Amino acid sequence: MRKVGHRRRLQTDAVDARMLALFAAKSVDLRLWPPPAPETVELRGLRRRRDDLAQMIRIEQNRLEHPQIKHVERSLKRHVRAMSNEIKELDTQIAALVAATPEFRQKSGLLTSVIGVGLKTAAACLAYLPELGSLTKGEAASIVGLAPHAQDSGTLKGRRRISGGRREVRSSLYMAALTALRLDPAMQAFAHRLKERGKPAKVVITAIMRKLAVILNAVLKTGEPARRTHSA
Structure with missing residues (x-):
């Protein structure tokens, strides 16, 4: 059987199983998917x-x-x-x-402690993002498609763009971000700083959505309600 690196021309169940085992052995932080x-x-x-x-x-x-x-x-x-x-x-x-549902009830209370997040946004997070609370900051932003990705090639530096992710949660976070911008002084200050740096309105809202995703992940991870004057 001819092979080049880990590429094999022959495909059987045994070969596929071996390739999966090699991938798992060399992967770092590989997590089992819980149903x-x-x-x-x-x-x-x-x-x-x-x-x-x-x-x-x-x-x-x-x-x-x-x-x-x-x-x-x-x-x-x-x-x-x-x-x-x-x-x-x-x-x-x-x-x-x-x-x-006790778990839902407890998590919903934590999520809605964040300014701008209501019961509908909390339900969207519980339904579409059950991993929330076990993620890093970067993972929390990336999984909902709010982490900017590089578009570089060689010496060319492209614009950073957000893409992918779970759009159902992202649409709920958009409405939550608009509410937070209206009601949360910390988010207002954060938005003001971005605007002073010349960021357009769309970028500002996206940044608030990303911050909300990180905060929501944090309150579930710590089990502590958000402080009403959280740091921006």
């Missing part, structure tokens, strides 16, 4: 359905902005009302599940 608990699977399903409906509502509302014949306009409004009622019912089910 999600049944409560997490249920919460994620409820939350995903809620997010799908919210997306459909936005699409229908966009259609309402353009002139429509009356019958179509009435149809769109009925559809939006029906989906809005379904979202309210899902929110009730999600809140009940969080309240009935």
Whole structure:
């Protein structure tokens, strides 16, 4: 069997198993993936359905902005009302599940101690980011797609961009960041410093989202509620 380094032309179950074993032996900090608990699977399903409906509502509302014949306009409004009622019912089910699950209840209390984070954002974190609380600062930012990645080639230094990550959590953090910017003096000071350095508004909001992700990870890791005047 011909091989070049660790590349092999022959592929069998035994060869694949050996390659996986070699990868595991040479990897640092390789973690076993724990399957999600049944409560997490249920919460994620409820939350995903809620997010799908919210997306459909936005699409229908966009259609309402353009002139429509009356019958179509009435149809769109009925559809939006029906989906809005379904979202309210899902929110009730999600809140009940969080309240009935001790781990969710405890973590939700910690998450909502952070200024700007409400029950819906907390539920999104619990559903889509069960690893939160076991991550490093860099991992917490990266896993939701808020860590800037280099775009360099040779001597060319490209712009740093955020990409990937779990967009469901990122969209919730965006709304939380807007609230934090309005209510949290520490975040306001942080944003002011960024603006003084010439950072555009989009970059400022992204930086606040990234800081929130790090803070949320920290409160779950320590088990201590966020101080209302946390350091920015």
